Amino acid sequence: MTRTLYVISCAAPPARHVTTGIKAAQARGWDVALVLTPAAHRWSVEEAGGDSELDAWRALTGHPVRHTYKLPSQSDVLPDPDALLVAPATLNTTTKWAAGHADTLALGLITEALGMPHRPVVALPYINAAQAQHPALAPAIATLRGAGVRYLLDDGTGPGFRPHPPKHGNVDAYPWDLALDTLDEPRTT
Template sequence: MTRTLYLISCAAPPSRHAATGIRAAQAAGWDVCLILSPRAYRWAQEDGGEKELDELRELTGHPVRYDYKLPSERDVLPKPDALLVAPATLNTLTKWADGHADTLALGLVTEGLGLPLPIVALPYLNNAQAQHPALPRAVATLRAAGVRVLLEDGTPEGSGGFRPHPPQHGNVTAYPWGYAIATLPSAP
């Protein structure tokens, strides 16, 4: 039986390369469902219009979700066995830690803290964002709740993962999708 991974991508440059993360997770045996933050969904529409979204739907075999469904609508995605938030932005990490659920992406991860699911967050931040005083508190809160936050931040828990880069000098092709996938429990 295949296990289902929700890949939740927020509006940072790696979200434009979500197919890379999807393929890596599929190679590790996961059935991947892609959930985009509303801004990341807008970016995907801007990049390639519906063609890019159609390609992501075809790659996953599932609809690409970005907004809450209506109460009368049925769920179109299988239930997740794990969550991977990649890229996780400063906005997402701080709102998540504070319990905000104003988007589908945030709703899934805030609820995920109360479910018996493995959750991994792979940030994408620049050095200036990483200096924001809300970040260490958010990361500590999420880690205390059981989230594997893969951020090199000088703490024992942050000994691997993403290392913030100078503003406007990020290397999207070096984003460690494979490292994040490897931290998830093995899919059968």
């Protein structure tokens, strides 16, 4: 039986390299569908010079790349997810998600997922050390973890993404495999 994974990518540098995460998930047997935040979509279209990057992801996944809500009269074009991976998760998305905002398709999907305890949700952030000090981040992570999200920030509670100095991130070191390993672990909440 094929499992469907929604990869929700926010506007951070690893989003430009989401192909790495998609291929790694596919190698583990996941049918991957990609959903971008509006800002990540803008990066993909404007930085790539058109829709060529989106076309490549559509060809790789076999699904349209979504970034906006559909109209109520339109059919869903993606299969229902068995799990969700928010990667990269930004400070903006993390704090809005914890506060219950659903003003984008990406946020709508991940806020709804909190009410579906059978559906694993993993978040792998990409934030710098200055953002990691923002006073809204720690309570947001606590809220999400309390709701069952496995939020992979290296904050002394376990393995995860370690924030880097501003403007010194290394997208090649982004731990896609850690996130995928975590999806395969049994949930404790």
